[in-house]
Amino acid sequence: MIREPQILACSGVLYPPEGFRHPGVQIWQAMRLADVRRPRVCLIATAAGDSRELIEGWYARAGSFGEAELSHLRLFTQPNVPDVRAHLLAQDVIFVSGGSVINLLAVWRAHRLDAILRECWERGVVLAGQSAGSLCWHVGGVTDSYGDDLDAVDDGLGFLPFSNGVHDDLADQPRRSSFRRFVAEGTLPAGYATEDGVALHFVGTRCHEALAVLPGRNAWFVEPDGDGKHRETALPARLWTPPPA
Known part of the structure; x- marks a missing residue:
C-alpha cells in the first residue's frame, strides 16, 4: 500500500521538564503516521556532523521504540550504506536531527x-x-548556522511551499521575532511556526494538524499583512501522549 506524502515538522524541546521522554516522543509520532506494525526508521544526523554521540544514543534508545527496526545514514566521510537511494526508499520513516541547516543542505x-x-x-x-x-x-x-546572529535561509528543499519557524515560544525567544x-x-x-x-x-x-507533546503549546500561521507588518493565526495543538514503554 502506498501512503500519501507526509511530513512531520517538529520543534524539539530545548529544556525538557523532569521525566519527559525527549526526543523519542516525536519519533513515536512519526512512526504512528507510518501505520505499520514494525516500522523501519532511519536517522539522518548530517546537521550535527554525523555526531557519534547522537548516533550511539539513537541505538541506545532502541528499546523505547517498540518493534521499530532502526538504522542510520552517515555521510561523513563517506556513506555507511552501499546504496543510499535503496536504503532510504526501504524505510517507513526518515527522521532528521537538529543542527546546522546550512551544512545539511550543502552536504x-x-x-x-x-x-x-x-x-x-x-x-x-x-x-x-x-x-x-x-x-x-x-x-x-530562520537559522543561526552562520553565527550567533539569526539569518534567513531561503534555499530549503521546498517540498512544503512555506517558511518555517522553530522554537517559536512566547517567551523572550529571538527566533520568534526574527x-x-x-x-x-x-x-x-x-509559513508556519x-x-x-x-x-x-x-x-x-x-x-x-498540530501535535504537542507538552500541554498548552501552539503552532502559528504567519503571513504578511500587506502593510509592511505581519499577522498571525494561532493553531492550537492537540496534546499527544506516547504509548507506554
Missing part, C-alpha cells in the same frame, strides 16, 4: 539527497525531523 545536495528524499516523500516514506530537520523541508526559515520580521518584509514567504514540543503534520502540502 545533501552534494550527495543528491535532495532528489532522493523527494522520491521517498512522493512514495509515502514519512519524512520527519526536529529544528534543522524541520526547516529543511520548507522553502526557508521569523515574523522576515515574513513581514518579504524575505521569507508566509511551532513552539517547543509542537509538530506540524503535513499531508501532501496541506497542514493537517
Whole structure:
C-alpha cells in the first residue's frame, strides 16, 4: 500500500521538564503516521556532523521504540550504506536531527539527497525531523548556522511551499521575532511556526494538524499583512501522549 506524502515538522524541546521522554516522543509520532506494525526508521544526523554521540544514543534508545527496526545514514566521510537511494526508499520513516541547516543542505545536495528524499516523500516514506530537520523541508526559515546572529535561509528543499519557524515560544525567544520580521518584509514567504514540543503534520502540502507533546503549546500561521507588518493565526495543538514503554 502506498501512503500519501507526509511530513512531520517538529520543534524539539530545548529544556525538557523532569521525566519527559525527549526526543523519542516525536519519533513515536512519526512512526504512528507510518501505520505499520514494525516500522523501519532511519536517522539522518548530517546537521550535527554525523555526531557519534547522537548516533550511539539513537541505538541506545532502541528499546523505547517498540518493534521499530532502526538504522542510520552517515555521510561523513563517506556513506555507511552501499546504496543510499535503496536504503532510504526501504524505510517507513526518515527522521532528521537538529543542527546546522546550512551544512545539511550543502552536504545533501552534494550527495543528491535532495532528489532522493523527494522520491521517498512522493512514495509515502514519512519524512520527519526536529529544528534543522524541520526547516529543511520548507522553502526557508530562520537559522543561526552562520553565527550567533539569526539569518534567513531561503534555499530549503521546498517540498512544503512555506517558511518555517522553530522554537517559536512566547517567551523572550529571538527566533520568534526574527521569523515574523522576515515574513513581514518579504524575505521569507508566509509559513508556519511551532513552539517547543509542537509538530506540524503535513499531508501532501496541506497542514493537517498540530501535535504537542507538552500541554498548552501552539503552532502559528504567519503571513504578511500587506502593510509592511505581519499577522498571525494561532493553531492550537492537540496534546499527544506516547504509548507506554
